[in-house]
Amino acid sequence: MTLWLIIIVASLACLALKLSGYLVPPAFMERPRPARVANLLTVALLAALVATQAVGSAEGLVLDARVPALFVAAVLFSVRVPFIVVIVAAAATAAAIRAVFGG
Amino acid sequence: MRFRDAETASALRAAASVGVAVSAYGVSFGALAVTAGLDVWQTCVLSLLMFSGGSQFALIGVIASGGLAAGPAAIAGAALLGTRNAVYAMRMGPIVGPGLFRRVAAAHLTIDESTAVSTAQTTLRGQRVGFWATGILIFIGWNLTTLLGAVIGDLLGDVSRWGLDAAAAAAFLGLLWPRLVQLQPVVVAVAAAVVAVVLTPWLPAGVPVLAAAGVAVVVGLGNWFGSREAHTLAEEVATDSVATHDAHLGEHRHDGGEAS
Numbered sequence: 001m002t003l004w005l006i007i008i009v010a011s012l013a014c015l016a017l018k019l020s021g022y023l024v025p026p027a028f029m030e031r032p033r034p035a036r037v038a039n040l041l042t043v044a045l046l047a048a049l050v051a052t053q054a055v056g057s058a059e060g061l062v063l064d065a066r067v068p069a070l071f072v073a074a075v076l077f078s079v080r081v082p083f084i085v086v087i088v089a090a091a092a093t094a095a096a097i098r099a100v101f102g103g
Numbered sequence: 104m105r106f107r108d109a110e111t112a113s114a115l116r117a118a119a120s121v122g123v124a125v126s127a128y129g130v131s132f133g134a135l136a137v138t139a140g141l142d143v144w145q146t147c148v149l150s151l152l153m154f155s156g157g158s159q160f161a162l163i164g165v166i167a168s169g170g171l172a173a174g175p176a177a178i179a180g181a182a183l184l185g186t187r188n189a190v191y192a193m194r195m196g197p198i199v200g201p202g203l204f205r206r207v208a209a210a211h212l213t214i215d216e217s218t219a220v221s222t223a224q225t226t227l228r229g230q231r232v233g234f235w236a237t238g239i240l241i242f243i244g245w246n247l248t249t250l251l252g253a254v255i256g257d258l259l260g261d262v263s264r265w266g267l268d269a270a271a272a273a274a275f276l277g278l279l280w281p282r283l284v285q286l287q288p289v290v291v292a293v294a295a296a297v298v299a300v301v302l303t304p305w306l307p308a309g310v311p312v313l314a315a316a317g318v319a320v321v322v323g324l325g326n327w328f329g330s331r332e333a334h335t336l337a338e339e340v341a342t343d344s345v346a347t348h349d350a351h352l353g354e355h356r357h358d359g360g361e362a363s
Contacts, residue, residue, distance in 0.1 A: 001174040003166070007145055010162050010178040011152035014185035018155075018210040021192020022199070037323035038190045039282075040291050041316055042157065045184050046279035047292035048299035048315035049164050052308075053272035056168055060304035069269035070276065077280045084127040090273035094266030 065097035110229035117220045118236035125156075125216050126244025131274055132159060133252020134259070138267050139167035143253040150249035154242060155214055157184040157278050161312075164271060169308025176309025183316055191218040198230045212238025287328045294318045 054070045055061050073090040081089075129150065136146040141163065153159050158181040165177035192213045198221060199209040212235070221234035259265050283289050295315035302311035322328065 001171055003141060003145060003171060006162070006166070006171070006174040006177055007141075007149050008152070010158070010181040011149065013178060013182040014153045014155050014158050014188070015211065017182065017185045017189045018192050018213045019207065021189035021213065022196050022206045022210055024189075024193050024196075033324060033326075035190050036326065036329070037320055038186045040288065040319035040323040041183055042187045042319075043279065043282050043288045043291050044295035044316050044319035045161065045180060045312060046157065046275050046282070047295040048312040049161060049180075049275040050272055050279060051296035051299045052168065052303055052312060053164055053268070053275060055300060056303050056308070058168070061300065065266070066269040066272055069266060070272045073273035073276050077277060082124070082127075083277045084131065086277060087131045087270050087273050091266035091270040094269030095264060096266075098263065098266070 065094040065101075068097060069094035108228070110224060110226045111232050114220065114224050114229040114233035115236055117223060118233055118240055121216050121220055121237055122240030122244055125241050126248050128156060128274075129245045129248025130252035130255070131270060132156065132163075133249040133254070134256030135160070135167075135252075135267060135271050135274065136163045136249075137253045137256030138259070139163040140170070141166070141253075143250070143257060146253040147246065147250055150246050153181070154211060154245070155185055155188060156245075157187075157215075158182070160271075160274055160278065164275065165309035165312065167268075167271065173307060173309040176307065176313060180309060180312055183313070187215075188213050191215070194218060195221065195234060198227065198234060200231075209234070209238075212242060214238070214241070216241055285330075287322065287326075287330075290328045291319055291322050294322075 050070070054066050055063060069090040072093045073086050076086040076089055132150070133146055136149065136159075137143065141149070149159055149162070153162070161184050162177045162181040165173050165180050169176065192210060195209060195213055195218060199206060217234050217238035220237040221230045224230045224233045256267070259267070279292060283292060295318045298318055299311040299315040302314055306314070
């Protein structure tokens with residue numbers, strides 16, 4: 001599977017999902033379950049991605065400079081610092097820890 | 104008939120502030136996509152064709168840790184994160200109105216932010232202006248800043264020395280944060296993170312993330328840890344969108360609050 005194929009297939013799947021919503025009869029909107037599952041699906045996937053990006057590696061689980069960087073990001077998000085500033089601060093934290101302690 | 108009535112002006116203001124804020128994310132997406140192994144062209148095509156931040160970050164996140172072998176998991180992850188856009192599309196259907204071309208164009212622009220700004224307006228005209236203005240502004244801004252970020256990422260080279268791997272985790276946290284407003288999503292987030300971490304040493308890259316999605320299905324169908332009264336889909340979308348809207352607007356919180 002080439003990278004281009006992955007990109008095209010995933011993009012078409014996402015576009016098809018958007019289009020499907022415009023084909024569903026409005027009566028479907030009165031049902032609470034599909035909306036609840038879709039919203040929680042987003043939460044679960046993002047949380048799982050946070051976790052695997054923070055401690056995952058090719059060898060399994062690794063605790064390194066990413067964990068304190070993520071902690072810094074969480075503190076900054078909690079006080080409503082803008083997204084782009086938090087991202088730079090998190091990267092700078094990890095880079096600084098690695099520069100000082102190596103690895 | 105005045106073109107610039109108060110409602111239209113308010114919708115355009117909200118669109119402009121959200122558009123500028125969200126476009127800035129594009130730089131981090133572009134840089135992270137290149138460090139995940141995509142070239143500048145592939146990164147730009149992803150922003151043009153997929154045009155959904157959460158799904159795009161998910162795709163490059165899984166590719167970064169699992170490479171081409173994780174392709175199917177990366178596609179599934181991006182698609183699952185895209186399911187909420189289908190919910191938004193149902194909400195936007197009556198606002199966008201009929202017409203094949205108009206609906207296809209609207210579908211492409213149906214994302215968290217365009218839905219949020221639209222649902223925050225009080226008249227149909229304001230909702231229409233809010234949707235199209237936000238969608239078009241973000242489409243232009245997101246693609247230009249993706250290109251900028253991809254070029255910067257290309258120049259930076261070594262990923263971990265600049266802390267860009269930590270930036271990826273922080274980016275997902277930033278997308279997640281505005282959704283943690285009630286007990287139910289918090290419980291789902293914690294449980295999903297635990298499931299993903301526990302499974303990571305045992306399963307191929309990307310698969311633990313998909314397994315964690317099962318938490319959402321179980322909790323969502325049973326409505327565990329949820330509120331007792333039944334919400335309609337429209338209310339769920341409005342709540343969800345306004346939460347996202349608030350986070351993006353920051354100091355302009357009142358814009359989103361009025362509609363809820």
